[in-house]
Amino acid sequence: MQKTILWEIVPLNQPTITKNCSKCGTKSTFISTGNFRLNANQNKVDVWLIYQCQKCKTTWNMSILTRVNPSAIPQDLYRKFLSNDEDLARKYAFDANIHAHNNVTLNYEELDYDIRGDIILLTGLSEPIRLQIVCNYTMDIRVDKILSQKLGISRSLLKRLGLFGKININNGKELWKTNLSNNLIITILP
Ligand SMILES: [Zn+2]
Structure with a gap:
């Protein structure tokens, strides 16, 4: 019998993004605030995850949903957007596809993690x-x-x-x- 050992890699922080900051006037590191912004307009909903420039706190909104019919968003998900659900915000902060859609790339250099297991x-x-x-x-x-x-x-x-x-x-x-x-x-x- 082979012995199985399980290790779980648990992130302790989140990847950042590097982009131009309008206030700093240069490229800067932006960090997820973990907060969502919702905007309902003519029965269409937009959802963003809010990022902040590490230096000057200028915010940048990463688009998650654009002009979506509210009925197309599962109630549970909608509630998580409204309550700034931590796990959901983390999931989006790691989602390379969503970042690519927003023309920004993830930066993993300062990512910290635990390796849990025997x-x-x-x-x-x-x-x-x-x-x-x-x-x-x-x-x-x-x-x-x-x-x-x-x-x-x-x-x-x-x-x-x-x-x-x-x-x-x-x-x-x-x-x-x-x-x-x-x-x-x-x-x-x-
Ligand atoms: Zn800045």
Whole structure:
């Protein structure tokens, strides 16, 4: 029997965006405020997520829904927009498609996260381990970085272990070329 260990990657903050700030007159970092703005007009609803310039607090609204019939928005979702639901705001702050529609790109450089789950000690490993990595957000982080942090070994050693076939990823790609995605399975051999 293979032992399965689950790690969950939990973001502690959110990606930012870099765009021109009209007040600063230069490119600046904008951070999600976690607040939505709703506007109802002639039976059409617009919804935005409000961002703020890190330096001068000028706001920028990221369009989420544009001129949508209110009846097309599920009541539960509508209520979450109105109450600035934290999980929903986080979901949109990580949504690369919505950012692309708004002509801005996400910046993950200052993204902080926890790797929750049991520690694996590579030395003294007696049986293969099936490691499942759960991540509910797109985070643009390489898998070898996650492994290196949690296993406490360097990325170059990880690469060697990958080349020797000791650590394998189930998607057929090379460990050190794979980006984090949800439900990656990694096999670690003793
Ligand atoms: Zn500014």
